[in-house]
Amino acid sequence: MDPARLAEVLSPALAWLDYAGVFVFAASGALLAAKKQQTLVTFLFFAVITGVGGGTTRDLLIGAPVFWIGQNAMLLVCIGAASLVWMLPRRLLEGRLLDWLDAGGLAAYASFGAAKGLAFGVAPIPAIGMGVLTACLGGIIRDVLAGEPSILMRPELYVTAAALSAALTVGLVLAGLPVAAAGAIAFAAGFGLRALAIIRGWSLPGYDR
Amino acid sequence: MDPARLAEVLSPALAWLDYAGVFVFAASGALLAAKKQQTLVTFLFFAVITGVGGGTTRDLLIGAPVFWIGQNAMLLVCIGAASLVWMLPRRLLEGRLLDWLDAGGLAAYASFGAAKGLAFGVAPIPAIGMGVLTACLGGIIRDVLAGEPSILMRPELYVTAAALSAALTVGLVLAGLPVAAAGAIAFAAGFGLRALAIIRGWSLPGYDR
């Protein structure tokens, strides 16, 4: 499909996912800053890097204009998320609320990233990679900057859920489904798998040979 | 303003800032290598990454040709800075000299990065982000590569000074000032704030709720 054409189709159907994903990931960046007793400036920096880091890398790789450069709205979403976390008392920030928001952002962003990749003419397997990258890279950069072990090094099902959403999106679009339908199914599957990992502690086996 | 036109205006007025910024940051990269007793090759690698890392990321994000790719001069500046640090005795490298050079580079680069962003049609808030990134990202990459806690995680006023220079540049240019005047005022403000942080140990309060 022609990029401009598919981008047009994507816009109304998936644009809200983009804002929601940025907000959730930005909040998770600010939350890590809160855990480390950082300043408001660090909250902002972590919120922006976590919020837009994955999508930025995707856009650079596929040759798209970087999605937050031509507008103020995306960074304002990050600033809003950071300010909100800064103002909330610590006890509201604990517990699993963020895990659930993050699970939604993960599945949404993996689908969106894979669909955007296809829209820009990326081959199927790299398009799946674009979905995984969009969903996971912001959080990985956040952890590396904070000196934390990244999600990559933990056995829980996280990257796997993103890969499921991304692969389903690519597979269903190539099978002829409309992008919105493929995205919805892929979102549900990825979110469901991540939910099971959160609730039941599902994880993958490590190398042991 | 037309990018080519503004770039033309920027060239004579701010080009020296670009070389000075690269030199100062390259020296700070080499200095960290010296502190860690590294080899000359590591000096060079750290000098290059710290010297051009922030501006490189800015150029990729705004869709500009990467500033050091088409010429030899910028990398020669980095090689010169690394060689100089390599030849100096340790006691000259200690003390606050580098903090002061770095403060100048920080304020200059934040103004230059924000102005270049505007020149390439970036929206105002992302343009401020471009200034902060240009000034801070090289040092952050340097610290992550060396396994040091990055400036991001320390409470002193550093990123804040860059943000002040970048925001003033964008605000004054949008208010109609010539770029060179806006840059000079923004440079002075950012450098002044960073100077107070160095002299008086000013820092921001951490999250404590």
Place this chain on the structure above:
Amino acid sequence: MDPARLAEVLSPALAWLDYAGVFVFAASGALLAAKKQQTLVTFLFFAVITGVGGGTTRDLLIGAPVFWIGQNAMLLVCIGAASLVWMLPRRLLEGRLLDWLDAGGLAAYASFGAAKGLAFGVAPIPAIGMGVLTACLGGIIRDVLAGEPSILMRPELYVTAAALSAALTVGLVLAGLPVAAAGAIAFAAGFGLRALAIIRGWSLPGYDR
């Protein structure tokens, strides 16, 4: 030389180096995942990042289309390398086999990256930088993500061997040699230097003033 023209010349002569380099570096990424007892998903992620990370950064910097985005083959090579390492027993993964494969990948990639840089109109010194980056950056990202001290911080001759291959490629091409001949000589020199470092433990002196 015209980029399209040189790219055409490079294709048959050096394309196999590209696949071999990706495979070797992908395997080294998976091997680090194995050492850290990670899951298969982490094997894949590390294999991809290490396999294509350096070349991806090179392509972004020189303004080339990212080499693995338009095809499935490169990521399949990474997936193959990760799966192979996953299936092999640990004792086969130990010893120096990987060091030797890596030495080959290092020299090949440094030559290829420098030649590709020249083909895209990069100035000589940045072209040498492109070779070093192509050869070393994937491994550096891999080490940072895994929380390991990167090769940058160790005194052994590693980055130096890449720099030798890259500099010889640029020098010999500028001196008028055909790209294939320059690449072969440069490969042999870089591989030889790295081999001496592996066999005799050659390293560079650290800063000590």
